[in-house]
Every structure is written in C-alpha cells, then in structure tokens.
Amino acid sequence: MRTVITRLLSISLFMLLLFNVCKAADEYCIPPFLDKWGDPYTGIVNVKFEGETTLDNSTPYDDKYKYFDELPPVELEKGKEYNLSITLLNTMQQSWAKLLQVRVWIDWNHDFDFDDEGEEVITVVEDSTNLFFEELLKVPEGAATGITRMRVYEDMVFGHIDANPCGYINEPKESIGHHGNVEDYDIKITGTGTPQPELTLSVDTLDFGGVVENQSDSLTFDISNTGSAALEITQISVGGTDKDYFSIQNINLPLTIEPGNSETITAIFSPTGIGNFLAGVGIVSNDTGGPGIVRLAGEGIAEPKPELTLSVQELDFGEIYNDQTKQLEFGINNSGNDTLMVAVLMVKGKDANAFSLSGFDLPLNIEAGDSVAIIVEFNPVDKGDFGAQIIIGSNATEEPITLVVTGKSLGPNSVLEDTNILSLSLTPNPASETINIKYDIKEGIYEEIHLYIVDLSGNKVKSLNQTREIAGGQNITADIMDLPAGKYFLIIESGGTYNNYPLIIVR
Ligand SMILES: [Ca+2]
Ligand SMILES: [Ca+2]
Structure with missing residues (x-):
C-alpha cells in the first residue's frame, strides 16, 4: 500500500511540475507568416496609445510581424478610457486593393490568449479605404493587473478571410497579414477599478410544494450585495405564466443595500386553483450583470376532507x-x-x-x-x-x-297447537339436504300421527311418516334433496287436527 501511495504521490508531483513548466512556458502565439506568399503591400506605420504613459511608435509598413518588447509598456488604469489610434500605409493604387481591415486585441485577463470575451477591442473589416483609425477604449474593471499584451493587426480585405489573433479562421496555415502587418506591444494594467455593486441571490428557485387551494404560504430569499459599491434596487416584480398565483410582500423601492449587507424578501404563493404553477421574481438594480431572477414553483392542492x-x-x-x-x-x-x-x-x-x-x-x-x-x-x-x-x-x-x-x-321455529303433541323442532331451517324433526307425544295418545310436506298451494309433495306412536320423544330424519328451493310447510296431523310449520329449502 505504501508503495502505491508513494507512486501516486510521485505521479502527482510530476504532473504538478509539468503543469508549472507548461505554465512558465506560456507565451503568445506568433502569427504564421509565410514569406513566400505575397509581398507586404500594406502595413502599420504608427500606433499611438495615450494611456497614463503614451506609446507613440512609428515603424516601417513592411515589417510583417514584430513584438516591440524593447519599448516600455503602456500604463492603463482599470475603469478608465484611453484613445488608441493606428495609421496605415497602402502602396497599392487599384481600387480593389484599397480596402483594408484592422483588428486589435488586448489580453485583459492575462491568460496568454486574445480569445476571451471583450478582448477584441477594435474590429474594422471590408468597407474601409481609410488609413487612419482611432477608438476610445475602456479598460475593464475586471482586467488583471500587471503586464499583458496588445496585438494590432492590419491587412488587405480582398482575397483574405476573417482573421483571428493566431492565423486565419479555418485556414491556420495561411499567413496572417501576408499583404499587411502585425505588431505586438506590452500593456501594464494598474489600479483597483471603480467600486461595483454585485447582486447575489440566496436561491435560484423557491419551491412552495403543495398549498391548499385558496390558502397561502410564504417563503423568503435574500438579496445580498457581494460587490464593493452600494446596490440600488429599483424594481422587484413577479412575472411569468402563472404570475397571478404569486406575489411579493410589499417593500419600499428603491432599496439600497450596502456592500456586505443583504435584504430578506418574502414571496407568497396563493393558489386559487388546483395544479402546478410557475413564475419568477425579477430584480432590477444597478448591477450591470442584468436582473436577478428567482424562479417560483408551487402546487395548488385540494382541501383535505373525508368522504x-x-x-x-x-x-x-x-x-x-x-x-x-x-x-x-x-x-x-x-x-x-x-x-x-x-x-x-x-x-x-x-x-x-x-x-x-x-x-x-x-x-x-x-x-x-x-x-x-x-x-x-x-x-x-x-x-x-x-x-x-x-x-x-x-x-x-x-x-x-x-x-x-x-x-x-316467521315466528317460533316450533310452536305446537295440536294438544297431542307436546313440542316439535325442525332443524335446520332453512335446509338444503336433510331435515331433522323431533317431537314429543302426550301420554295416552293412540291416534295415528301423519307427517308430510306441502307446497304453498297445499299440494302434498313429500310424505315423511305415518305411524301410531307410543308416548315420548320421536326423532325423524328426512331427505329433501328432491325438493326444489322454495317455501313449504311441514304438516303434522293427529286425530283430525293439523299444524303447519314453515320450512324453507335453499339450494
Ligand atoms: Ca509596421
Ligand atoms: Ca485572454
């Protein structure tokens, strides 16, 4: 394990060294001039940059690419404006050859390229027969202090495509300015810049989740000033498709937030319907980075109730x-x-x-x-x-x-009116397969006892027993599988008296 860690450490150190070496070797690209291509018919004969110190450099028109590192750097202060002028010479007399293009790049962030936003500070292409260009340049507040580089480029328009600082776009092998001239100068950036406000929001989105229809919920977010000048907020408003469902608690505007301070804003979600709703809060201020935006999301849900x-x-x-x-x-x-x-x-x-x-x-x-x-x-x-x-x-x-x-x-399951019968039970009732009938006969009765089943019309559908019984308990089990489901009566007949007992057959 130790070996592995040591090896990893060695590799890391090596990478770090390599990185530093590469960094130390950072330098600006040199435009790929190809001398065999064309003659320098046009060129830059003077560059004048009126900074805190002034560059005023007159040169031959045909010096192609040159880095004037022997000249002291032009000093510029962050946030200030300075005039840059370029004078050209064109030896061609033909009208097509009189059109010239000029570009100037300054590596404001000092990362050894001219590709960052705002680093192409002058662009004049195609429609100019002028031989003199000037422009007031503002040094960005965010420019890196120290020595950096300016590249001034000029060439004929005719027959040449748009240039970039290191060659022609899409054709890197073609020489930049091969009928023209490229000059590099050192620039020294100083100063702390003008204090700027910076609007920073504590959240991107406020999600209210579910809120019962026709009720309200509120959430807050903070607007902070992370800049170095007072932040002036002039407008805080809700916009977007569902803006009617959201609002901002009243706040006095304009609102000033000093550097390092913050202000809490309360947003309110009041769904008057069911569904998902989206809107946004826009905050307009003197931060030049554009308005701050907080997205608002919420769902209107039905009032909970049992049913x-x-x-x-x-x-x-x-x-x-x-x-x-x-x-x-x-x-x-x-x-x-x-x-x-x-x-x-x-x-x-x-x-x-x-x-x-x-x-x-x-x-x-x-x-x-x-x-x-x-x-x-x-x-x-x-x-x-x-x-x-x-x-x-x-x-x-x-x-x-x-x-x-x-x-x-239907009344009692066994009620006996026949005086000869003391009791009767009929089970089960309702019945489906068999029925069991128990009854007691009085002492001294010698009548015949008849037991049978009739349907609702009085038709006898099944005869169960016909006997002269002796006194005491009787017990009969009868099969009723052959009778269809329905209502019947069990009839017990004794000595000319009849008693009916309802019987229900189910299937
Ligand atoms: Ca020159
Ligand atoms: Ca750069």
Missing part, C-alpha cells in the same frame, strides 16, 4: 325464525383525502332491539381510501316485520346519515 360512502343502500335480512340469528355486513368507506372519524354508530327506531352492531370501537378512524366492515345481527324475538335505522355520525357530514335495516320473523 363517507356506504357499500350498500339498505340491509334486508329476509325471513328467519325467532330462535335464529342472522348476520350481514356493510362497509363504511372513506373515499376522501383526510381521515374519517366516526363518532356515532348505533341502531335506532322502534325495532332497534332486534338488531345489533359489532366489529368496531368508537371513535372509529378510517384513513383516506380505507374501509371498515360493520357486522349487523338480526335476532327477532317475535313474529312479524322488523325495521330500524343505523345512524352514522362522522366528521364527513353535518348531519348523521342513516342506513335502513329490515327483517322478518
């Missing part, structure tokens, strides 16, 4: 006997987007005692999208029709809602 729905419109238990119970279920569903809280769940009405509810505790909380099954039991104590209402009180509705429950009792 109660029932799985059934009503509950009908149908028909059962008194000594039976029957259970049915219904579901309470929450189809809303907030928790449903059921505080009241009870049976009311004249027959409330015949019904009971189970399967829950109160208060019953049902999360959004969930449902709970409620068990309702019907246990009638008398023959007849029963009706009641299940009352459901919750935070979903102003008034409790009701669910109607009904059921019918």
Whole structure:
C-alpha cells in the first residue's frame, strides 16, 4: 500500500511540475507568416496609445510581424478610457486593393490568449479605404493587473478571410497579414477599478410544494450585495405564466443595500386553483450583470376532507325464525383525502332491539381510501316485520346519515297447537339436504300421527311418516334433496287436527 501511495504521490508531483513548466512556458502565439506568399503591400506605420504613459511608435509598413518588447509598456488604469489610434500605409493604387481591415486585441485577463470575451477591442473589416483609425477604449474593471499584451493587426480585405489573433479562421496555415502587418506591444494594467455593486441571490428557485387551494404560504430569499459599491434596487416584480398565483410582500423601492449587507424578501404563493404553477421574481438594480431572477414553483392542492360512502343502500335480512340469528355486513368507506372519524354508530327506531352492531370501537378512524366492515345481527324475538335505522355520525357530514335495516320473523321455529303433541323442532331451517324433526307425544295418545310436506298451494309433495306412536320423544330424519328451493310447510296431523310449520329449502 505504501508503495502505491508513494507512486501516486510521485505521479502527482510530476504532473504538478509539468503543469508549472507548461505554465512558465506560456507565451503568445506568433502569427504564421509565410514569406513566400505575397509581398507586404500594406502595413502599420504608427500606433499611438495615450494611456497614463503614451506609446507613440512609428515603424516601417513592411515589417510583417514584430513584438516591440524593447519599448516600455503602456500604463492603463482599470475603469478608465484611453484613445488608441493606428495609421496605415497602402502602396497599392487599384481600387480593389484599397480596402483594408484592422483588428486589435488586448489580453485583459492575462491568460496568454486574445480569445476571451471583450478582448477584441477594435474590429474594422471590408468597407474601409481609410488609413487612419482611432477608438476610445475602456479598460475593464475586471482586467488583471500587471503586464499583458496588445496585438494590432492590419491587412488587405480582398482575397483574405476573417482573421483571428493566431492565423486565419479555418485556414491556420495561411499567413496572417501576408499583404499587411502585425505588431505586438506590452500593456501594464494598474489600479483597483471603480467600486461595483454585485447582486447575489440566496436561491435560484423557491419551491412552495403543495398549498391548499385558496390558502397561502410564504417563503423568503435574500438579496445580498457581494460587490464593493452600494446596490440600488429599483424594481422587484413577479412575472411569468402563472404570475397571478404569486406575489411579493410589499417593500419600499428603491432599496439600497450596502456592500456586505443583504435584504430578506418574502414571496407568497396563493393558489386559487388546483395544479402546478410557475413564475419568477425579477430584480432590477444597478448591477450591470442584468436582473436577478428567482424562479417560483408551487402546487395548488385540494382541501383535505373525508368522504363517507356506504357499500350498500339498505340491509334486508329476509325471513328467519325467532330462535335464529342472522348476520350481514356493510362497509363504511372513506373515499376522501383526510381521515374519517366516526363518532356515532348505533341502531335506532322502534325495532332497534332486534338488531345489533359489532366489529368496531368508537371513535372509529378510517384513513383516506380505507374501509371498515360493520357486522349487523338480526335476532327477532317475535313474529312479524322488523325495521330500524343505523345512524352514522362522522366528521364527513353535518348531519348523521342513516342506513335502513329490515327483517322478518316467521315466528317460533316450533310452536305446537295440536294438544297431542307436546313440542316439535325442525332443524335446520332453512335446509338444503336433510331435515331433522323431533317431537314429543302426550301420554295416552293412540291416534295415528301423519307427517308430510306441502307446497304453498297445499299440494302434498313429500310424505315423511305415518305411524301410531307410543308416548315420548320421536326423532325423524328426512331427505329433501328432491325438493326444489322454495317455501313449504311441514304438516303434522293427529286425530283430525293439523299444524303447519314453515320450512324453507335453499339450494
Ligand atoms: Ca509596421
Ligand atoms: Ca485572454
């Protein structure tokens, strides 16, 4: 491991050295003059730069490329303006040969090239027969202090494409200025520049996330002045497609922020609809870098509320006997987007005692999208029709809602009117395969007992037993598979009296 680290370290050091060597070797490109191409028909005969010190250099027109490093550098102060003039000579008399082009580059950031923004300070191309050019040049506030380079270029227009500082664009092998002249000068940049304000924002985007429709939320951001002069803010405004959903808390303008200080701005999102909304805050100031912009994003969402729905419109238990119970279920569903809280769940009405509810505790909380099954039991104590209402009180509705429950009792499963029979039970009922009949006969009865099944029209559909029984308990099991589903009566006949017992057959 140590070896690897040492090797890595060595490589790093080597790269660092190489980098420094390369850096030390940095110098400006020399325009690739090809002497065999053309004669210097035109050229620069004077360059005058009136800086804090003045350059006034007269030269032959035909000196092609020359770096005048023996001359003292022209001193320029950051932020100031200076006049630069160039005088040319053209030995050609033909009209086509009189058109001249001039470019001047200054390596303001001193990175040994002339390619950075603002470094081509003079551009005159194609339409000039002038032999004298001058321009007032402003030294950028951000220029690097120290010695740097200016390159002055001149050539005939005709037959030559646009130049760059190191050759012709797209044709690097062609000599730059091969009917003209290129001159390099040293420039010395001094000064601290004019203090400038600089607007810096604490965020690019304020994302409000979800805000309930017709409610508001606010977020803040800071405008800081990271420059060296007072920042004057003249306008803060909201723009963009959804600007109506956003606003800025009132602030007095113009607003001055001293260097190093900041101001907190409050943005407000007030969705009056549902959906995603985008806008932006634009901040206009004396920072020349353009307005500051903070993007605004937010989503209008529906107000959270529970919504109660029932799985059934009503509950009908149908028909059962008194000594039976029957259970049915219904579901309470929450189809809303907030928790449903059921505080009241009870049976009311004249027959409330015949019904009971189970399967829950109160208060019953049902999360959004969930449902709970409620068990309702019907246990009638008398023959007849029963009706009641299940009352459901919750935070979903102003008034409790009701669910109607009904059921019918066919009466006791075994009631004996025949004085010869003490008791009878018929199970199961409803039945599907077999029925079991138990009955007791009084002491001293010698009548024949007939048991049979009739349909609703009174037709005998099945005979079960016909015997003269002795007193005591009797037990008959009968197959009813051959009878279709429906309502029947079990008839027990004894001594000329008949008793009917409802029988329901289900399939
Ligand atoms: Ca010259
Ligand atoms: Ca540069």
